[in-house]
Amino acid sequence: MLLYSVPALEPLDAARGIDQALLSGVERMALGTDFDVEFAHRRAGFKSVAASAGNHAATVNGMDCGFHWFNSRGQISYFREYHPLRSHTIRTSGAFPKGNLSTIATIATLAILAFSASAGAADARPAGTRTPAPKNLAPARPVAAPGFAPASETIFAPIIELASPGPDRAARAIQIFDRQLTFQRAISFHPELDDALTKLVEKMPPRQSTLIRASALYSQPDIPWQSLKNGAHQISVTGAPKSGEYLYKLSEKYVSPESPGHMAGQFTITPLPTPDTGTSSVKGLLGGELLMNTYPASAVVDLAANALRQIHGDLKAPWDTAPGEFNHHDRAAIERFHHEMPAFAAKLDHYLIFHNLLDEFDGAGGPTVLFNADVEVRMDALKAYPHLYEFYRKVAPVLVAESALQDAAGNYWMITRFDRGRMHLIFMDRNGLLAPFDKDYRAAGESVALQRVEHGSYRTEASVRVYRLGMVFGLDKVGFTTDYRRDGDSLVTMNTMNEVPDLIAPPGIHKVIDLIAGEFLRVLAQGNGGLTSTFASRRTDDGLDRYALGFTGEFEYSPTLEFLARVGDRIADQHNDAVRADERKFGEELFDAFASDYNNSRQRILALDAAQAKNK
Numbered sequence: 001m002l003l004y005s006v007p008a009l010e011p012l013d014a015a016r017g018i019d020q021a022l023l024s025g026v027e028r029m030a031l032g033t034d035f036d037v038e039f040a041h042r043r044a045g046f047k048s049v050a051a052s053a054g055n056h057a058a059t060v061n062g063m064d065c066g067f068h069w070f071n072s073r074g075q076i077s078y079f080r081e082y083h084p085l086r087s088h089t090i091r092t093s094g095a096f097p098k099g100n101l102s103t104i105a106t107i108a109t110l111a112i113l114a115f116s117a118s119a120g121a122a123d124a125r126p127a128g129t130r131t132p133a134p135k136n137l138a139p140a141r142p143v144a145a146p147g148f149a150p151a152s153e154t155i156f157a158p159i160i161e162l163a164s165p166g167p168d169r170a171a172r173a174i175q176i177f178d179r180q181l182t183f184q185r186a187i188s189f190h191p192e193l194d195d196a197l198t199k200l201v202e203k204m205p206p207r208q209s210t211l212i213r214a215s216a217l218y219s220q221p222d223i224p225w226q227s228l229k230n231g232a233h234q235i236s237v238t239g240a241p242k243s244g245e246y247l248y249k250l251s252e253k254y255v256s257p258e259s260p261g262h263m264a265g266q267f268t269i270t271p272l273p274t275p276d277t278g279t280s281s282v283k284g285l286l287g288g289e290l291l292m293n294t295y296p297a298s299a300v301v302d303l304a305a306n307a308l309r310q311i312h313g314d315l316k317a318p319w320d321t322a323p324g325e326f327n328h329h330d331r332a333a334i335e336r337f338h339h340e341m342p343a344f345a346a347k348l349d350h351y352l353i354f355h356n357l358l359d360e361f362d363g364a365g366g367p368t369v370l371f372n373a374d375v376e377v378r379m380d381a382l383k384a385y386p387h388l389y390e391f392y393r394k395v396a397p398v399l400v401a402e403s404a405l406q407d408a409a410g411n412y413w414m415i416t417r418f419d420r421g422r423m424h425l426i427f428m429d430r431n432g433l434l435a436p437f438d439k440d441y442r443a444a445g446e447s448v449a450l451q452r453v454e455h456g457s458y459r460t461e462a463s464v465r466v467y468r469l470g471m472v473f474g475l476d477k478v479g480f481t482t483d484y485r486r487d488g489d490s491l492v493t494m495n496t497m498n499e500v501p502d503l504i505a506p507p508g509i510h511k512v513i514d515l516i517a518g519e520f521l522r523v524l525a526q527g528n529g530g531l532t533s534t535f536a537s538r539r540t541d542d543g544l545d546r547y548a549l550g551f552t553g554e555f556e557y558s559p560t561l562e563f564l565a566r567v568g569d570r571i572a573d574q575h576n577d578a579v580r581a582d583e584r585k586f587g588e589e590l591f592d593a594f595a596s597d598y599n600n601s602r603q604r605i606l607a608l609d610a611a612q613a614k615n616k
Helices: 024-030 103-114 158-161 169-189 195-203 214-218 297-310 328-340 340-352 379-384 386-398 507-529 559-601 600-616
Strands: 068-070 077-078 087-094 190-193 233-242 245-251 263-274 280-292 352-361 368-379 401-409 412-419 422-430 433-435 455-468 470-487 490-497 502-504 531-537 545-556
Touching: 068 545, 087 490, 103 412, 158 169, 158 600, 169 233, 169 245, 169 559, 169 600, 190 195, 195 245, 214 263, 214 280, 214 545, 280 507, 297 433, 297 531, 328 340, 328 352, 340 352, 340 379, 368 379, 379 386, 386 401, 386 559, 490 507, 502 507, 502 600, 507 545, 559 600
Parallel strands: 087 455, 190 245
Antiparallel strands: 068 077, 087 401, 233 245, 233 263, 263 280, 280 545, 352 368, 368 422, 401 412, 401 455, 412 422, 422 433, 455 470, 470 490, 470 502, 490 531, 531 545
C-alpha cells in the first residue's frame, strides 16, 4: 500500500516514466527507476520503490496542482516565478500512463548503460525494413558543448552535471554521487518495516487494489486512521536510513522531513457524499516528500543532456541505409562500453540479447544516431532467481504495450515497446542533441537541448493489452495533459487525466467489463477535476534538495470491481513476496557491477577537472 507507493522518492529518477516487464536492476543502475516486474499479472499499480519524478503519484501536504510549495519557514508559498527561455509543446501516445519531458532524461542515461549489452548482437538481423534516413538534415541549435563526445572521454563524464559549475566540479560530483549510491542501495534493496507498519500492511489490501477499495477502507475500523478535518482519514509513514537499510515507520501525523535521506508519506481519504447513498466515492490522496543532500531533479535533466553526447558508434562510413541494420556502428559502441564498463557489460551480456542497438546516418547537419534497441531477455539466465523466472515466464508471452512521445507536429521523440518478451527503445540523437523523427524513423524538425527547456506542455496517451485464451483485454487512450516547468534548480511537472480510457475486451464480454469497471474509470477521469499528479524538486536555503510527489483522484466504490480485485489478489499473492525478494537480489547484482565500474573510473572522472583548468 503506502509503503509501495511513496516512501522511496528516489532523486536519481527524475522521470519515473518507464515501466517495462523486467530490467528493474538496469533502471536502478541508470537513474534509480523501478521497473516493477509484476506489471501484467497484478502490479500495474503503485511501485515497490516509488521514484521521484513519478507522473502518477498524489498530491502531498503543502503542495497541490497550483504548484504550492513550502518556503524556508515551512509555510506554503506559490511556485510561479518562471522566466522561460524556450518552450515546447509535446504530446505523447503510448503504453504507460506516465510521461513528462524529464522521462527523456531517464531514457537517455539508461541508453548509455544499455549499450554495453552485446551478446547475440553480432548475429542479429534487422527487425524490419523501413524507409532510409534522409540525406538532408537540419543543423542542430548551438549549445555550450555541441557534438558527440570523443571516444577518449569516460562514459561517466556526464555525472559532473550533478555538481554546480566551479572549481573541482568533478571531485564534488563524485562526492555527491557516492552519497547517492549509498542511499540508493539502502532504499532500493534493503527496506525494513517496523512492527506497527507491518501489522498495518497485513490489514490493507494489496497495493494495486488499494484505491479501488478506498471507499470501503474509509470505514474499516481495524485500520489506525488519523482523523482530520472534513471527515478525512489519513495514514502517515516516515522513512530513514539505518545501518545500511532503510527503515519505514508508522507515524502519528504527517510531518515534512527535516534531515537528509529522510522521507514522509501519506495516504488520505476524504468522503465525497452523494444525496442518495451517503458516501459512494472518495477523494484519495497518495504522496510524500524526500529531503536529500545530493542534487535536484533539474541536475538529472542536465546529466541526460550531457549523456546524449555519449551515444554513438564510430560515426564513420559506410553509413546505415535503413533502421535495424547491425554493423560496424553497433560493434564500435559495444566495444567502447565493454571497455568502459566491463563488469556491468558482462552482467548485461549474461541476461540480455540485443538484436539491434543503433543506426548511424550521415547528412548535411552531420551524423545522426538512431538509438534503436531491440532487446530480449535470456530466460535461462533468470533461473538463478526462480520466483522471478516463473513470474516473467508467465507474463512475457501475454503482454503487449506501446508508448510514443510526440510533438504537436506529429513527430516522435521517443518510442518504447514491450511485445511479448521483446523490448524496444527508440530515440534520435543528432549532433549530441535529442532530435525528433517521423514514422519512418527519418529526422524531422529541430533538435532540442534538454537543459534549455524551461517550460512546456504536452499530452500523453497510454495503452496496454494482455492476450489470454485467444482474447485481448486491456486499456487504451489513457490520456493526460502535462505541464513541465523549470526555473534554475527548481522543477515541477503536473499531469491531469483528460479523457475516459477505453476498455479493450472481446465484443461479447466488453459490455460486462464496462458494467464492472466503466463507471469507476469515468469517475476517475472526470470526478473532482480528474486524476491528477504533481512532482516538484526544489533546492532549499540550506543547500538541500526537497522532492515532493503527489497523486489525487476520485474513486467510485464498486462492489463488483472490489470482488474481482479480491479474487485476483488471492491468485497473485501466492508468490508476491518471493518475486519481490528475487527482484531486489537481481537489482543489487546489477547495482554492484555498475558501482564497480564507477569506482574504477574515478581517476578518469577527476581528470575532467584538470582538463577544465587547462582549457581556461
